[in-house]
Amino acid sequence: MANLATKLRLPNFKETQWQVLAGPILIMLILAMMVLPLPAFMLDLFFTFNIVLSLMILMVAMFTQRTLDFAAFPTILLFSTLLRLALNVASTRIVLMEGHTGSDAAGHVVEAFGHFLVGGNFAIGIVVFAILVVINFMVITKGAGRIAEVGARFTLDGMPGKQMAIDADLNAGLIGEEEAKRRRCEVTQESDFYGSMDGASKFVRGDAIAGILILVIEMIGGLLVGMLSHGMAFGEAGQAYVLLAVGDGLVAQIPALIISTAAGVIVTRVANEQDVGEQMFSQLFKNPKVMVLAAAVLGLLGLIPGMPNFVFLLFTLGLLALAWYMRGENAQGGKTPGSAAGGIDGDPVRKESLQAAEATWQDVQFEDMLGLEVGYRLIPMVDGAQSGELLGRIRGIRKKFAQDMGFLPPVVHIRDNLDLPPTHYRILMKGVEIGSGETQPERWMAINPGNAVGELNGQPCQEPAFGLEAVWIDEVLREQAQVQGYTVVDASTVMATHLNHLIAMNASDLFGRQETQQLLDRITKDMPKLTEDLIPGSISLTVLHKVLQNLLSERVSIRDMRSIIEALAEHAPGQTDPDELTALVRVKLGRAITHQWFPGSGEMQVIGLDVGLERILMQASQSGSGLEPGIAENLMIQTERALQRQEAMGAPPVLLVNHVLRLMLSRFLRRALPQLVVMSNMEIANHRPIRMSAIVGGQQ
Numbered sequence: 001m002a003n004l005a006t007k008l009r010l011p012n013f014k015e016t017q018w019q020v021l022a023g024p025i026l027i028m029l030i031l032a033m034m035v036l037p038l039p040a041f042m043l044d045l046f047f048t049f050n051i052v053l054s055l056m057i058l059m060v061a062m063f064t065q066r067t068l069d070f071a072a073f074p075t076i077l078l079f080s081t082l083l084r085l086a087l088n089v090a091s092t093r094i095v096l097m098e099g100h101t102g103s104d105a106a107g108h109v110v111e112a113f114g115h116f117l118v119g120g121n122f123a124i125g126i127v128v129f130a131i132l133v134v135i136n137f138m139v140i141t142k143g144a145g146r147i148a149e150v151g152a153r154f155t156l157d158g159m160p161g162k163q164m165a166i167d168a169d170l171n172a173g174l175i176g177e178e179e180a181k182r183r184r185c186e187v188t189q190e191s192d193f194y195g196s197m198d199g200a201s202k203f204v205r206g207d208a209i210a211g212i213l214i215l216v217i218e219m220i221g222g223l224l225v226g227m228l229s230h231g232m233a234f235g236e237a238g239q240a241y242v243l244l245a246v247g248d249g250l251v252a253q254i255p256a257l258i259i260s261t262a263a264g265v266i267v268t269r270v271a272n273e274q275d276v277g278e279q280m281f282s283q284l285f286k287n288p289k290v291m292v293l294a295a296a297v298l299g300l301l302g303l304i305p306g307m308p309n310f311v312f313l314l315f316t317l318g319l320l321a322l323a324w325y326m327r328g329e330n331a332q333g334g335k336t337p338g339s340a341a342g343g344i345d346g347d348p349v350r351k352e353s354l355q356a357a358e359a360t361w362q363d364v365q366f367e368d369m370l371g372l373e374v375g376y377r378l379i380p381m382v383d384g385a386q387s388g389e390l391l392g393r394i395r396g397i398r399k400k401f402a403q404d405m406g407f408l409p410p411v412v413h414i415r416d417n418l419d420l421p422p423t424h425y426r427i428l429m430k431g432v433e434i435g436s437g438e439t440q441p442e443r444w445m446a447i448n449p450g451n452a453v454g455e456l457n458g459q460p461c462q463e464p465a466f467g468l469e470a471v472w473i474d475e476v477l478r479e480q481a482q483v484q485g486y487t488v489v490d491a492s493t494v495m496a497t498h499l500n501h502l503i504a505m506n507a508s509d510l511f512g513r514q515e516t517q518q519l520l521d522r523i524t525k526d527m528p529k530l531t532e533d534l535i536p537g538s539i540s541l542t543v544l545h546k547v548l549q550n551l552l553s554e555r556v557s558i559r560d561m562r563s564i565i566e567a568l569a570e571h572a573p574g575q576t577d578p579d580e581l582t583a584l585v586r587v588k589l590g591r592a593i594t595h596q597w598f599p600g601s602g603e604m605q606v607i608g609l610d611v612g613l614e615r616i617l618m619q620a621s622q623s624g625s626g627l628e629p630g631i632a633e634n635l636m637i638q639t640e641r642a643l644q645r646q647e648a649m650g651a652p653p654v655l656l657v658n659h660v661l662r663l664m665l666s667r668f669l670r671r672a673l674p675q676l677v678v679m680s681n682m683e684i685a686n687h688r689p690i691r692m693s694a695i696v697g698g699q700q
Helices: 002-036 040-063 075-101 106-113 121-170 177-229 234-268 276-284 288-302 309-334 350-357 376-382 392-405 475-483 490-505 512-526 542-555 561-574 578-588 590-597 611-623 629-649 664-670
Strands: 370-374 412-416 423-431 432-438 444-447 459-462 471-473 487-490 605-610 656-657 679-680 691-694
Touching: 002 075, 040 075, 040 106, 040 234, 075 177, 075 475, 075 561, 106 234, 121 177, 121 234, 121 542, 177 234, 288 309, 288 664, 370 376, 370 490, 376 392, 376 490, 392 412, 392 490, 423 490, 432 490, 444 475, 444 490, 471 475, 471 487, 475 487, 512 542, 512 561, 542 561, 542 578, 561 578, 578 590, 578 664, 578 679, 590 679, 605 611, 605 629, 611 629, 611 664, 629 656, 656 664, 656 691, 664 679
Parallel strands: 370 412, 605 656, 605 691, 656 679
Antiparallel strands: 370 423, 423 432, 444 471, 444 487, 459 471
């Protein structure tokens, strides 16, 4: 199989190597043509190749639908210009060396252009050459260069707006990170392309000037060589050398004209889903009335005596026939079938308005998983065009959350709400408000962490995420507040902290079936053997989703999916209850859970249960009768007091209980005390020392 794979990859490898070597080989050939003398047969080959190359470039430019589909055009323009100049040098050398031997001294291609195209008359050849140079230099190249210059300027000016539009679409959830990267790359490439075309157009202009100079030098040099070296008369030398020089100039100038036309096509086209030919035909011959009027004018001219009546009238009939054909096509394309409601037929505009008024599934609007609504004074904070910092902070929050908790939270859809007070905001989950606050965009919030001294001049408020006392202060008091022990943050940080806190508190609700499937797909891609027999063989996606939700509801990270899946694969065949499976998974994740609340290897200060209370709770759990009201109330009160003592000591809010009681106590206590963490004794590493810093159920 390995040999077969190697054989299958080999053609691609060869193709890549050929493409890599194509550029250096072409450069070496160009340098060789400039330095080494070439026989006439080789010149014929290279001149023919130059003509074919220019035609291919023009055809690619004509069939390109988007400018960036031919992004290599400026580089190709450089190489083709170098190739023509190298051919000019090589042909000039052979004309001056062998021109006295006959008209085919520089090959049959130059001979054909010198004799067939201009009838063997070098004076006519010079005129034709001059006309081609004027067309190329003064018309096509100058116009294409100007368009490229203006296009580069407008593209660069429009880059910030395009980048902000991409950021807005990304933050609104209309596109993903990969699509945003692709669009940013496309904007950069477009700017680079038009900038390169602005410079590359100078190659064509310089090539036209070089063609004139080379022709003049070749004619003068040929006359001097013929008369001085070979003893030819002036007329004889002119007939021999000048005709060869004109043929040489024409055979190089015609491909230059073709490539200049390709450059003009590239920079003048408007990008859409049609190539240049389709755009020209569909837009030029779109309206039959235009062709009828043109036919009428041409027909009147054709009736005037002395005019080429036959030709004019022939084109008149042709335009009328084309107008009649296009009118039939448009009528057939505009015909609309009768509607089921009332058999309405005819006018396309009326049909479109009726379709627009009809309700469709596109009118159904689903609630966003996460939303942020702001008052109008907070709009600059979320507007990328006004350097709003909150957008970047929200992206950072999502990325940090994904790294910590093990799944990517939904995109936060931001919109303004004129019904809100100007400086207020609210955070919604599935269309329901889960948090709100007020922020002053031009002021700073000084938060009292509990040890700040003194008072500050400002507007008293409350920090929205954790409910701490705070004051809105002006910029001038910022340093004073920091000296007094306040934590000073700007308005965008206040909103970002609040949003981050709410996302963390509602992680289990944000983790839906879609996120479960995406997480499973990611694991399957990285570790396919780990999941191939698990779903749906041992466990359903619904049960897996519930287990992961249970973990997230108790602030347990699901980053270690390897351990989670291993635990499920071990216990799922004999256990189907999601809560029991969650308990078994927690034991597997015990080291991580312990480290989350008790980092390091020192002593763990936890809240414990009194032995008597633990015995009562064990009996209630085994009998399934539930807790008596008096015991339940006393348990809640004493647990709250124990939490306050833990907080005063700076210890984690962890209640350590018997493994059998963990689920029951977690469900009961965390309803009123969401900050409480209930851990099982089986989740603690054996080597860690434990100290009961508070006892629930003992003598208070």
